[in-house]
Amino acid sequence: MRQSQLASSTLRESPADAEVASHQLMLRAGYIRQLAAGIYTYLPLGRRVLRKIEQIVREEMDAADAQEVLMPTLQPAELWKESGRYGVYGPELMRLQDRHEREFALGPTHEEVITTLVRGEISSYRKLPVTLYQIQTKFRDERRPRFGLLRGREFLMKDAYSFDADWEGLDRSYKRMYDAYHRIFQRCGLAFRAVEADAGAIGGEGGTHEFMALAEIGEDTIAACDCCQYAANLEKAESSEKIEEHGADTASSTEASIEKVYTPDVRTIEQLVQSLCVPATDIMKTVVFMADEQAVAVVVRGDHEINEIKVKNALGAENIAIADSETVARLTGVPVGFVGPYGLSLPVLIDREVARMAAGIAGANEADHHYRHLNPQRDLDLTRVGDYRNAAEGDGCPRCSEGKLKFFRGIEVGHVFKLGTKYSEKLNASYLDASGRSQTMIMGCYGIGVSRIMSAILEQHHDGNGIIWPASIAPYQAHLVLVSTKDEVQQQTAEELYSGLRSRGIEVLFDDRDERPGVKFKDADLIGIPVRIVVGKDAEAGKVEWVERRSGNKETIAIEEAVARFSALRNDLSAGV
Ligand code: ATP
Numbered sequence: 001m002r003q004s005q006l007a008s009s010t011l012r013e014s015p016a017d018a019e020v021a022s023h024q025l026m027l028r029a030g031y032i033r034q035l036a037a038g039i040y041t042y043l044p045l046g047r048r049v050l051r052k053i054e055q056i057v058r059e060e061m062d063a064a065d066a067q068e069v070l071m072p073t074l075q076p077a078e079l080w081k082e083s084g085r086y087g088v089y090g091p092e093l094m095r096l097q098d099r100h101e102r103e104f105a106l107g108p109t110h111e112e113v114i115t116t117l118v119r120g121e122i123s124s125y126r127k128l129p130v131t132l133y134q135i136q137t138k139f140r141d142e143r144r145p146r147f148g149l150l151r152g153r154e155f156l157m158k159d160a161y162s163f164d165a166d167w168e169g170l171d172r173s174y175k176r177m178y179d180a181y182h183r184i185f186q187r188c189g190l191a192f193r194a195v196e197a198d199a200g201a202i203g204g205e206g207g208t209h210e211f212m213a214l215a216e217i218g219e220d221t222i223a224a225c226d227c228c229q230y231a232a233n234l235e236k237a238e239s240s241e242k243i244e245e246h247g248a249d250t251a252s253s254t255e256a257s258i259e260k261v262y263t264p265d266v267r268t269i270e271q272l273v274q275s276l277c278v279p280a281t282d283i284m285k286t287v288v289f290m291a292d293e294q295a296v297a298v299v300v301r302g303d304h305e306i307n308e309i310k311v312k313n314a315l316g317a318e319n320i321a322i323a324d325s326e327t328v329a330r331l332t333g334v335p336v337g338f339v340g341p342y343g344l345s346l347p348v349l350i351d352r353e354v355a356r357m358a359a360g361i362a363g364a365n366e367a368d369h370h371y372r373h374l375n376p377q378r379d380l381d382l383t384r385v386g387d388y389r390n391a392a393e394g395d396g397c398p399r400c401s402e403g404k405l406k407f408f409r410g411i412e413v414g415h416v417f418k419l420g421t422k423y424s425e426k427l428n429a430s431y432l433d434a435s436g437r438s439q440t441m442i443m444g445c446y447g448i449g450v451s452r453i454m455s456a457i458l459e460q461h462h463d464g465n466g467i468i469w470p471a472s473i474a475p476y477q478a479h480l481v482l483v484s485t486k487d488e489v490q491q492q493t494a495e496e497l498y499s500g501l502r503s504r505g506i507e508v509l510f511d512d513r514d515e516r517p518g519v520k521f522k523d524a525d526l527i528g529i530p531v532r533i534v535v536g537k538d539a540e541a542g543k544v545e546w547v548e549r550r551s552g553n554k555e556t557i558a559i560e561e562a563v564a565r566f567s568a569l570r571n572d573l574s575a576g577v
């Protein structure tokens with residue numbers, strides 16, 4: 001491609017609304033343009049990168065014997081009503097009507113469509129297992145579309161769905177996708193971790209893993225052991241059974257009887273720490289939640305965070321939210337800040353670490369008062385003790401004896417999920433087994449954010465001058481830069497190299513523009529093609545400069561050598577190195 005003809009151009013300034021590096025760079029280097037919030041056009045360079053990612057995904061899906069299909073984006077609402085999700089999916093689902101006022105949705109995911117499809121196509125165990133996938137535009141009316149392609153409202157996803165005759169089959173299908181995902185993200189040049197995740201709203205039984213690209217701007221927190229392979233999303237990460245310190249209610253002993261103390265307007269843990277001169281580890285923090293229609297109180301140690309997902313799962317609730325202050329006052333008769341587990345008229349869930357405290361401080365269920373010397377073993381109902389808190393950095397690993405948990409930020413680039421029979425039951429996807437009995441298919445679903453990967457890669461691969469693409473997904477393999485369009489030898493050498501490389505199947509972006517060399521080099525750094533071939537003064541001696549974008553290393557080499565190196569690189573790439 002001749003850069004003089006390239007439809008996009010680079011921008012000097014970062015657009016003000018682009019907050020993160022990947023978004024800024026994609027706009028500045030001319031990979032994408034925004035049409036509306038969370039909705040983007042891929043310019044020629046961006047489209048090429050996206051196709052490379054798609055290709056890697058496709059190759060690995062095909063290698064895992066998944067079969068590619070393409071399903072409609074427009075989905076009849078009836079299907080969503082049949083699965084029971086039309087009502088619960090919420091405002092993320094883009095809804096519309098046709099001219100006959102029939103309701104439709106723009107697909108945010110395709111469980112309903114694929115299950116209906118397979119129900120019609122497959123009726124015998126002989127055709128199972130089967131895994132189908134597609135690479136397709138998805139629509140989700142995200143509450144906060146942001147960070148460019150990271151959270152779009154229209155985005156490209158690879159979604160795959162497996163159908164098995166039994167649960168062991170699902171385990172095998174899941175493992176094949178799990179392994180394929182490792183290869184995909186490796187080939188894309190991503191630093192990532194597969195983490196145990198919560199089953200979330202999509203429902204289903206069994207395991208689920210998220211694939212997290214490590215990045216500071218990631219919205220998710222990963223807790224990973226510094227010793228073994230354990231890694232989990234913070235929502236899911238188990239807190240360790242091993243305790244390092246007991247809350248000891250420093251001012252008391254275990255035997256001391258409960259004492260009410262006057263704590264006017266002292267509502268928060270920080271205020272309690274200040275006014276009573278105790279560490280947060282001595283305090284029992286009580287928070288009231290509404291879980292569906294039920295009110296419950298959850299108690300964790302003052303230095304811990306409540307994990308709403310764990311609470312929700314323990315209660316088997318669909319939705320959970322912290323009760324607002326009016327609700328708290330109505331339900332308990334106590335102003336927020338003074339609710340405590342002792343003598344409370346609500347069901348109380350007590351975190352394991354609280355149950356282990358020798359004694360502690362908690363709200364006294366009376367305005368402006370707290371209890372001291374509250375001994376959980378003696379004073380509290382410990383029938384609902386469980387793990388209700390977020391794991392904390394430095395906690396002992398829940399799996400191995402030596403390790404400690406470290407926290408990382410991550411971008412979810414993929415998700416593998418054992419659905420079980422959630423959809424196949426509702427939508428009647430069944431098959432006849434060897435003895436002619438009807439059985440429900442066992443499903444898994446597997447998503448990859450194809451467009452999100454592009455942003456995630458950029459978060460990991462850039463420097464102050466611009467993008468540094470991993471070779472496997474760079475829009476072009478070579479950036480050929482002609483220093484002076486006025487110099488005939490240079491001009492001719494560059495033209496020959498351009499056609500020579502192209503005839504060998506190498507993808508070349510040829511900067512043939514009549515621009516100053518400084519401008520060209522700056523743009524080349526910004527665009528981020530891994531190797532730059534500079535045709536300058538040395539062209540007369542049959543030499544060019546070979547510049548590696550990542551290291552900045554420069555070498556003057558013979559023209560034939562440059563061609564030979566590319567041919568070798570090309571072989572590496574096609575071998576998936
Ligand atoms: P998130 O928690 O980030 O909203 P999700 O759990 O809703 O993700 P899935 O339903 O599992 O995502 O979708 C599969 C994959 O699609 C995700 O792993 C992610 O890579 C990608 N994805 C999801 N939502 C978006 C979005 N709004 N923009 C771009 N990619 C997305």
Ligand code: MG
Nearest residue numbers: 092140142151
């Ligand atoms: Mg989402």
